[in-house]
Amino acid sequence: MLLDVGGINTYYGTSHILQDVSFSVDSGEVVALLGRNGVGKTTTLRSVMGLTPPRDGTVRLQDQELRGLAAHAISRLGVAYMPDDLRIFPDLTCEENLQIAAKLSPRTGYWNQERVEELFPVLADRRRQKGLNMSGGEKKMLSMGRALMSNPQLILMDEPSEGLAPLVVRALAGSIMEIRSHGVTILLADQNLKFCRQVCDRGYIIEKGRIVHQGTMEDIWGNEAVVKKYLAL
Amino acid sequence: MLQSIVHVCLAGLSQGMFIWLVASGLTLIFGVLGVLNFAHGSFYMLGAYFCFMVLRALGENFWWGLLLGPVCVAAVGYLVERFFLRRVYGLELPYQLLLTFAFVLLFDDLVKIFWGAASIGTPPAPGLADSIMILGRRFPSYNLFVIAVGPLLALGLWGLLEKTWAGRIIRASSSDREMASALGVKVPTLFTAVFVFGTWLGALGGGLAVPYLGLLTPGMGEQIIIEAFVVAVIGGLGSLKGAFLGALVIGLLSAFGTRFLPTFDMFLTFILMAGVLLWRPQGFFGEAR
Numbered sequence: 068m069l070l071d072v073g074g075i076n077t078y079y080g081t082s083h084i085l086q087d088v089s090f091s092v093d094s095g096e097v098v099a100l101l102g103r104n105g106v107g108k109t110t111t112l113r114s115v116m117g118l119t120p121p122r123d124g125t126v127r128l129q130d131q132e133l134r135g136l137a138a139h140a141i142s143r144l145g146v147a148y149m150p151d152d153l154r155i156f157p158d159l160t161c162e163e164n165l166q167i168a169a170k171l172s173p174r175t176g177y178w179n180q181e182r183v184e185e186l187f188p189v190l191a192d193r194r195r196q197k198g199l200n201m202s203g204g205e206k207k208m209l210s211m212g213r214a215l216m217s218n219p220q221l222i223l224m225d226e227p228s229e230g231l232a233p234l235v236v237r238a239l240a241g242s243i244m245e246i247r248s249h250g251v252t253i254l255l256a257d258q259n260l261k262f263c264r265q266v267c268d269r270g271y272i273i274e275k276g277r278i279v280h281q282g283t284m285e286d287i288w289g290n291e292a293v294v295k296k297y298l299a300l
Numbered sequence: 301m302l303q304s305i306v307h308v309c310l311a312g313l314s315q316g317m318f319i320w321l322v323a324s325g326l327t328l329i330f331g332v333l334g335v336l337n338f339a340h341g342s343f344y345m346l347g348a349y350f351c352f353m354v355l356r357a358l359g360e361n362f363w364w365g366l367l368l369g370p371v372c373v374a375a376v377g378y379l380v381e382r383f384f385l386r387r388v389y390g391l392e393l394p395y396q397l398l399l400t401f402a403f404v405l406l407f408d409d410l411v412k413i414f415w416g417a418a419s420i421g422t423p424p425a426p427g428l429a430d431s432i433m434i435l436g437r438r439f440p441s442y443n444l445f446v447i448a449v450g451p452l453l454a455l456g457l458w459g460l461l462e463k464t465w466a467g468r469i470i471r472a473s474s475s476d477r478e479m480a481s482a483l484g485v486k487v488p489t490l491f492t493a494v495f496v497f498g499t500w501l502g503a504l505g506g507g508l509a510v511p512y513l514g515l516l517t518p519g520m521g522e523q524i525i526i527e528a529f530v531v532a533v534i535g536g537l538g539s540l541k542g543a544f545l546g547a548l549v550i551g552l553l554s555a556f557g558t559r560f561l562p563t564f565d566m567f568l569t570f571i572l573m574a575g576v577l578l579w580r581p582q583g584f585f586g587e588a589r
């Protein structure tokens with residue numbers, strides 16, 4: 068087990084968002100957090116990353132307890148975060164946005180600028196461009212590439228397929244398969260069930276801050292009652 | 301006439317450089333930490349007094365004072381950030397202003413307690429004590445030195461922020477603290493480092509002012525912090541480029557004001573600020589909000 072989250076409760080101020088959330092991700096898996104708008108997917112990822120720390124429960128990465136650690140410490144243990152709004156540093160160039168992650172990470176491994184640019188060739192053409200001037204699609208690849216540059220064990224991806232054309236979503240699924248083939252474990256939050264079925268092994272469905280269903284992606288895909296109740300728009 | 305204009309310009313430039321030194325630290329701290337540090341003028345004052353104390357102790361040599369004095373003040377800055385300022389980052393601006401203003405009062409009183417309320421005369425800088433002829437009139441060579449230090453420092457800061465990884469990490473953290481921390485930046489430590497460095501810049505300004513003013517006075521930080529605030533505002537809060545240009549403009553304007561319109565000296569400065577704020581509320585290089 069790479070990530071084991073047990074009974075976390077997370078609050079924004081006084082509103083109790085995550086209620087007793089438990090789930091786990093095995094090494095090498097791609098796991099989805101599913102659910103409608105505002106159910107707590109982003110909050111779950113932020114809880115793992117230490118950005119909105121849970122008040123109680125446990126968040127274990129292998130045998131290391133992450134709850135109580137600051138985000139920078141969690142990052143150094145090998146967890147990377149790709150936020151839904153991408154958060155590219157506007158002042159830095161594309162290349163600097165990639166390299167800064169490598170400079171800040173104590174970890175080494177397969178991923179470097181060359182390998183990331185092989186995965187997303189457009190980033191090689193944009194090296195000197197400021198983050199500010201990059202398109203939404205480019206920023207998405209850059210944000211994913213930046214996460215890889217720290218050579219993480221686990222990447223948390225928030226809404227990777229959001230806002231992309233169907234053709235681009237298919238390419239993204241290919242990239243995620245490629246990333247996975249190099250031993251990176253992925254926990255992603257997404258609303259596109261078809262995309263999740265392509266790339267994920269298992270999924271957890273969240274509703275109002277609780278996990279209400281879990282299963283393999285094939286199970287969830289085939290379970291019309293569950294899809295209708297929790298996922299259909 | 302030409303002679304007079306050139307000399308007024310030189311005087312304005314050297315005055316501008318002191319404002320720049322103070323404004324640079326103020327701007328850096330505001331840009332990265334988001335705190336408007338009123339006590340920055342006190343660091344300028346402490347820089348001057350510590351420089352004086354060190355030069356006294358080490359054979360009346362100003363250069364030792366300039367080298368070591370600001371470092372001592374940087375240590376004071378460390379204590380201020382680590383034990384006080386850090387507690388108010390999350391709070392609203394008025395709390396931060398209150399806290400830093402409390403330090404202004406505290407440091408003014410401490411200076412009076414340790415060095416007395418009277419002004420203290422200071423020796424000139426060895427090697428730069430004389431003056432040189434420029435267009436038939438004498439100009440202190442030390443002031444030329446100050447005029448050279450300002451742009452060098454600007455260049456150094458630019459290189460640090462744009463061309464080193466430390467600088468890129470500082471810029472990244474100032475634009476997005478949370479993302480920087482998710483990538484492994486220990487943000488509180490970075491803030492401390494930037495505050496200490498900004499303090500050192502202000503104190504360096506104070507140290508450099510010792511031979512220039514020839515006189516130390518408690519409260520000497522107050523005039524300059526006001527000018528540095530004006531400069532930071534017209535340059536665009538958080539923009540070092542803006543602070544540098546703003547300091548030049550304010551230095552020159554106040555030199556011309558003193559020479560040709562002595563009664564309206566500070567008045568001109570504030571007219572300029574009001575004008576800039578009306579025309580471009582975010583300052584020369586500030587981002588529109």
Ligand SMILES: Nc1ncnc2c1ncn2[C@@H]1O[C@H](COP(=O)(O)OP(=O)(O)OP(=O)(O)O)[C@@H](O)[C@H]1O
Pocket residue numbers: 079082084102103104105106107108109110111151
């Ligand atoms: N900063 C915040 N302050 C207060 N409440 C918040 C904050 N961020 C999110 N919330 C609330 O927490 C709940 C969960 O939000 P979260 O962003 O985790 O949902 P989500 O599943 O990621 O939704 P989406 O699909 O829209 O991204 C929502 O009800 C939201 O209104």
Ligand SMILES: [Mg+2]
Pocket residue numbers: 108109110151225
């Ligand atoms: Mg979300």
